[in-house]
Amino acid sequence: MRTHDERLEDHNQVRQHVSQVLCELEDLEPNHFPLSERTLERAGAACGVLFVLHGPRQLRVTAIWEMERNVIWFYNSVGERCQKTQLHGNATATVAA
Numbered sequence: 001m002r003t004h005d006e007r008l009e010d011h012n013q014v015r016q017h018v019s020q021v022l023c024e025l026e027d028l029e030p031n032h033f034p035l036s037e038r039t040l041e042r043a044g045a046a047c048g049v050l051f052v053l054h055g056p057r058q059l060r061v062t063a064i065w066e067m068e069r070n071v072i073w074f075y076n077s078v079g080e081r082c083q084k085t086q087l088h089g090n091a092t093a094t095v096a097a
Contacts, residue, residue, distance in 0.1 A: 003084045008091045014065060015051070018072060021083060022053040022061045025076050040064070 008014050015035065023030045033055050040048040049065040055077075062075045070091070074083040 001082060001084060003086065005086050005088060007089045008087055009089045010091060014049075014072070014087070014091050017085065018051045018063045018065070018074075019053065021072075021074055021085070022051070022063060025074060025082065026053075026055060026059065026061055028053075028055050028059075 006017060008017060015037065019035045020030055022028075022035070023033070033053055036052045036054065038050045038052075039046050040050055046067065048067050051063040051065070053061045055061065059077055061077050063072050064075075065072045065087075070087040072085040072087065073081055074085070076082045
């Protein structure tokens with residue numbers, strides 16, 4: 001599994017990074033497929049964000065931003081965890097609306 005370190009300062013930069021990596025994982029053209037996201041909660045408090053890239057022919061690849069540890073886990077189209085990004089910067093302070 002590949003591991004990367006990234007300095008991202010806000011939620012928008014996290015979202016762009018996730019979209020780019022998910023497209024690279026499946027050899028998709030960047031910025032051509034929709035990326036949805038959903039805030040994950042534990043005991044009523046935000047603890048992460050689930051990102052889903054909706055590709056062609058019902059292809060879906062996902063990433064989970066684990067906010068407490070400030071790590072993004074990437075999963076390929078068959079559900080295997082295949083990449084990790086350790087975040088640095090202020091991205092933890094921002095939660096998806």
